[in-house]
Amino acid sequence: MTGPAPSSPLLDVTNLVVQFRSRGKLLSERSRTFNAVNDVSLQIMPGESLGLVGESGCGKTSFGRAILMLNRPAAGKIHFDGTSITDLPAERLRTMRRHMQMVFQDPYSSLDPRMTVGQIVGEPVKTHEPAPLRTIREKAAATLEIVGIDPRRMDDYPHQFSGGQRQRIGIARALAVRPKFIVCDEATSALDVSVRAQILNLLVDLRQRYGLTYLLISHDLGSLRHMSDRIGVMYLGKLVEIGPVSAMYETPGHPYTQSLLSAMPVPDPRLERARKRIVLSGDVPSPQAAPTGCCFHTRCWLREHLGRPARCHEQEPELRATMRGTKAACHFSEEAAAQRPVTSSTDGVATNRRVIVRS
Ligand SMILES: Nc1ncnc2c1ncn2[C@@H]1O[C@H](COP(=O)(O)OP(=O)(O)O)[C@@H](O)[C@H]1O
Ligand code: SF4
Numbered sequence: 001m002t003g004p005a006p007s008s009p010l011l012d013v014t015n016l017v018v019q020f021r022s023r024g025k026l027l028s029e030r031s032r033t034f035n036a037v038n039d040v041s042l043q044i045m046p047g048e049s050l051g052l053v054g055e056s057g058c059g060k061t062s063f064g065r066a067i068l069m070l071n072r073p074a075a076g077k078i079h080f081d082g083t084s085i086t087d088l089p090a091e092r093l094r095t096m097r098r099h100m101q102m103v104f105q106d107p108y109s110s111l112d113p114r115m116t117v118g119q120i121v122g123e124p125v126k127t128h129e130p131a132p133l134r135t136i137r138e139k140a141a142a143t144l145e146i147v148g149i150d151p152r153r154m155d156d157y158p159h160q161f162s163g164g165q166r167q168r169i170g171i172a173r174a175l176a177v178r179p180k181f182i183v184c185d186e187a188t189s190a191l192d193v194s195v196r197a198q199i200l201n202l203l204v205d206l207r208q209r210y211g212l213t214y215l216l217i218s219h220d221l222g223s224l225r226h227m228s229d230r231i232g233v234m235y236l237g238k239l240v241e242i243g244p245v246s247a248m249y250e251t252p253g254h255p256y257t258q259s260l261l262s263a264m265p266v267p268d269p270r271l272e273r274a275r276k277r278i279v280l281s282g283d284v285p286s287p288q289a290a291p292t293g294c295c296f297h298t299r300c301w302l303r304e305h306l307g308r309p310a311r312c313h314e315q316e317p318e319l320r321a322t323m324r325g326t327k328a329a330c331h332f333s334e335e336a337a338a339q340r341p342v343t344s345s346t347d348g349v350a351t352n353r354r355v356i357v358r359s
C-alpha cells in the first residue's frame, strides 16, 4: 500500500448498505431482511473529524461498525487510505484494522472484566506488533499515561475504576496501536455530565497530538459541534444531510436537522425563552416498514406546512447541494431553510475548541 495523495480522502464510502434479518413476532412468521444502513456515501479527509448524528435506531452504529468491517456490508464499497477494504482477504483486513479502531458506547460492558487493564490495552499491541511481553507492557503503560490513567494501576481490573476512567481505558485500547482513524460510538453518553467534558477534551487533545481522523457518533448535536469539522445526519438508515459545522447549525436545509437543532437548549436565557421547539409526531418508523418516497415524510413538519405535496411520498429525494452550504435530501430544502422556526442554539461553549458541557 503506497497511501493516497494528501488531498485524497482517508475514508471513502460509496453506496453502503448494511442488512439484518428480523425475526417475526410469531414463530410461524418468516424472518425478513431490512436495511439498517441504506445506500450511504460519504468521505472523510485525513485529520478531519466528522460528527454523525440521528435518533436511536437510525443506523449510526451499524454504519460505524461496517466501515471498520466489523459487520460485513451487503453492498457498497469502502476505501481506506486508498485500499478497497470490502474485497480484502481476512489476513490483509486484520493488518489494516491496526489503522482503524473503535471506542465503544458503554465503558461498563466493553471491557473484559476478567482481564487486567494492562492486558486490555496490551491486547491490540500483541495482535498487531508481536513483541516480548515486557515491551507490550511498556507500551500499554505509556498509552495509559497518555490518557490520564496511572500506569501503576495496570494490574487492576476494570471494576476498580470509575465510569470516566473506564472510558479512558477504552480510548487507550484504541490508541495503543497508534491508529490513523478512530470511530467513537457515543463514547460519552453513558457518563455523568461532569465527566463527559473531560473525555471530550481528551479526544480533542489526542486528535491534535496524533493527527487522528475521527468519526464521532452521537445523538447529541451539542457535544458534536465543538468536536467536528462537518456533521452528517442520519434518519432511517439514510444520510439526509451533511455539511460543514457552521452551515449545519446556522442554515440547515433538511427539516429533520432543523427539528434536532430545535431540541437543543440555548445557554443564553433570553434566546432560550424565545426558542421554538419542533416536536415531531410519532416515533421513528421501523426500518422493516420504511416509508415510500422520502423516508422522513411520515413525520415531516414542512410537508404538512406545504399541504402534503405528493412528491414527498412518491419520489425519494437525492442528497444535493443547497444554496446554504450543506447537502440535503429534501425536495423542498430551500423552503425548509426559509421556514426554519428555530433560533441558533448550542448546549456547550467553545474555549479554544475545548468543551464545557452544561447540564
Ligand atoms: N445485530 C442486529 N440484528 C438485528 N437488527 C439490528 C442489529 N443491530 C442493529 N439492528 C437494527 O438496525 C437498526 C439500526 O440500529 P443501530 O445501527 O444500532 O442504530 P443507532 O446506532 O443509530 O441507534 C435498528 O432498527 C436496530 O434495531
Ligand atoms: S422531501 Fe418532503 S417529506 Fe421529505 S423532508 Fe423534504 S419536505 Fe419533508
Ligand SMILES: [Mg+2]
Pocket: 060, 061, 062, 186
Ligand atoms: Mg448506536
